[in-house]
Amino acid sequence: MQKGILSGIRVIDCGTYIAGPASATVMSDFGAEVFKIERPDGGDLWRLFPHLPGTAKSELNWAWVLTGRNKKSVALDLASPEGYEALVRLVKTADVFVTNYQAQLLTKFHLNWDDLRAVNDRLIFAHLTGYGEKGDDADLPAFDALAYWARSGLMTGVTGRDGTPSGPRPGIGDHPTAMALFGAIMLGLYNRERTGRGSKVGTSLMASGAWAHSCDLQAQMLGATFPKPAGPTPINPLSAGYITRDAKVFLLVQLDPDHEFPRLCKMFDAPEMATDPMFATDAARTEHAAELSAILQSQFESKDLSEWRSMFRQYDIKWAPLPLLEEVVNDPQMxxxxxxxxxxxxxxxxxxxxxxxxxxxxxxxxxxxxxxxxxxxxxxxxxxxxxxxxxxxxxxxxxxxxx
Structure with missing residues (x-):
């Protein structure tokens, strides 16, 4: 294998989906040896993402091609003593441990910083969170659509509350690109520690934009077919925006509908809807998207957002408000x-x-x-x-x- 700046560095990717694991992907690009820890039953849920309604379809799994590259998959059941012991042994040899598990999962699997530094005090423990480590919402499950795009106000600012396209907001690409440059600088410093030499490092707005847009771009490179816009009806009603009785807009995201959709139906006091032939499978929900979307909207407009907020937490429903700027700057979770x-x-x-x-x-x-x-x-x-x-x-x- 071609050597890079990070050759000899051992990284454990004990995360799921994109944000945490993608940082390990970047390290692997520079020569780090990355061990991807996955569930024996089905692996990382990111592998399954292209099968969801409303996503691009291609012969190759574009999601896994993109984020799983360069890694060594290690399938372990961390709930078993043997699986945990195997991971601990790997941790003893590692330089970096990357995770985006929620705090309660880290505690459940004994993977907190205090647990792991007890076996490897040279370990870099990198924990990506959705909403930070403190505050009422710190333990909420999150995706970038919820925490980065919706909760930050970016979605509202770019698309408008009615979905009308708008112009880009100031600095929307500059600040993420600055973080890419920060990473490049740190790589340069690390390389200097190894070689004693300085080096030229850099990035570009275009390259950073491509990285931000990489899911669709990777799918396009593999000849994927993309879903056609379906007008006012969302292609996937389980990943769509809805309006409450008090005219508040929020985003619902269910990427594991086999387990999550029944909870949504139970929250509506309509558990039978989860087994209704019209909505029981991804294919059925796609075929009857208009009907499902109408049902969900009729439910959500029956209560104020404050009422749904407590119910979402009770039933473990993944969601985020689409706040106005004044609401974002007054958000205590920020x-x-x-x-x-x-x-x-x-x-x-x-x-x-x-x-x-x-x-x-x-x-x-x-x-x-x-x-x-x-x-x-x-x-x-x-x-x-x-x-x-x-x-x-x-x-x-x-x-x-x-x-």
Whole structure:
């Protein structure tokens, strides 16, 4: 195998679907040896995603081609003592442990940071969460459609509440691309530790955009056929938006309908709907999408969102509101997740800004400071470089510098 910057690094991908495992995919691209931990019965649910209604269909499993590349699949039942022991032995040899399991699952399988560092104190424990590690919603199940796209307000800002297409919002690609560059910089630093040499690293908006759009692009590269837009009726009513009695919009996402749809029906006090021939299978729900969508909308418009919120939690229904901007900035879960941070701004008191989305336990970030005025630090910095005040004044006068 061709060596890369991360050759010799052993990574355990103990996650599911995309966000956590995709970071391990990136590491594998740079030469890391990645062990994909999967359920013996069916494997990672991401393997099954292309079989859902409303997804692209191709001869090859585009989802797994994309995110499963370069990995070694290790199927273990972590609920069994033997499966757990096998994973622990692997952990002892690993450098990185990546997971996006919910906190209660990590506790159930004894895979918390405290559990694993007891057997390998050099381990990097990378935990991706949907809504952060604190707050009332911290343990809610999440997908990017819910936590990243809907809950963040991006979906509302880009499509409008009625689904009408709109223009891109400011920085919508810049900030994710900045995180890609951050990763590239860290790779450069890591390579310098190994070689003693600096290196040129980089990314581009286009490449980052392709990575963000990679599910559809990968499917297209494999000749997939895409579902046709079905007008006002969603192709898959179990992954669609609905409106409540108080005119609130929310997104419902059920990617494992064999287990999740019966809970939805039970919540409606209509358990028989789950076995109705019109709705009992993916094919049937696709054929009768209009009927199912109408039933779901009639149910959801019978109560306010606040009532559904508690029922969704009771019946373990995956969902997220589609908030307006003013609702997003007042969302207490944003603060609990560390997404917003306060800073003292001269002349304006204490204000809030958006935090960078990377956190390291035991290492606090510096308190944000107000952005400087143009040239505010020119003089002090030039002085540290042995410039005299006269020389600095001359540079400023000649507009070589500003201060």
């Amino acid at each position: 603060r609990a997740a560390g997404a917003f941070v306060q800073l003292d701004y001269p002349g304006h008191g204490t204000i809030e800004t958006i935090n960078s989305p990377v956190f390291v336990e035991g290492s606090d970030k510096r308190k944000p400071e107000a952005a400087p005025e143009l040239g505010a630090n020119t003089r002090e910095v030039l002085r540290t470089l042995a410039y005299t005040d006269a020389a600095i004044d001359d540079m400023i006068k000649r507009r070589i510098a500003a201060g």
